[in-house]
Amino acid sequence: MRKANQPIAQLAIFGYHQAMSCMFPVAIFGTLALSNVIAPPFLHRYDFVLLILLIVQGLMYRCGIETRDELKVIGVFHLIGLLLELYKVRIGSWSYPEPGFTKLLGVPLYSGFMYASVASYLCQIWRRLRMDMTGWPGLAKSGSLGAAIYLNFFTHHYIPDYRWWLTLLVVVVFRRTWIIYRVRDRTYRMPLTAAFLIVGFFIWLAENIATFFHAWTYPNQHQAWHPVGIGKISSWFLLVIISVILVAWLKHVKVNRGQM
Structure with a gap:
């Protein structure tokens, strides 16, 4: 009976770590959903979302949920995402139609946090599952x-x-790269490219939720909401790779410092 229950227990613990690692993304989508239903007092919605996310990030750091180095990676990815947002909005790929004081060239500053949340998840899950990689191409x-x-x-x-x-090229470069992760005393592994695809799929699901709550609007969603095309998974697949490279760089630097 004990052995029969072990896979269920392993899955439950794995799910717990996944849920805890999604704390910041959940804060983002929860804030977007709530502010879409209930208008924030005294603030434009975009400004309110930015304020809440700054508070959440501050609390996560103060409570030890995120380390200083992880916060740096999240900050870098926030900047990378914000630059991409500025460009995409300028050429009309999508828009942020609501008013806000914290908008830069039509882009609310909170938008960078949606990209940073991917880095936050990766940093969290890497530490919680004591992840490592074999066959990293350098x-x-x-x-x-x-x-x-x-x-x-x-x-x-x-x-x-x-x-x-x-x-x-991703498949070729990372063909020998495997993720090693641990749940309690058991060690598992999977191809890194498969992990890219899985995370990209779930980000695509999150993107559908975000556009439903008007976090941003694609041109075909101005009159009514429509699901985001499944082809966007390929974009998120590639974006996840950038996040993983940044996190891997963080771990590489920490190892060179003699940190674990």
């Missing part, structure tokens, strides 16, 4: 690939979109 190859992926988000509006070639 920071030079992975960093160059990550830079090419990020650049393609900007250039595909003017030159051919190379996302599928980049996806193929």
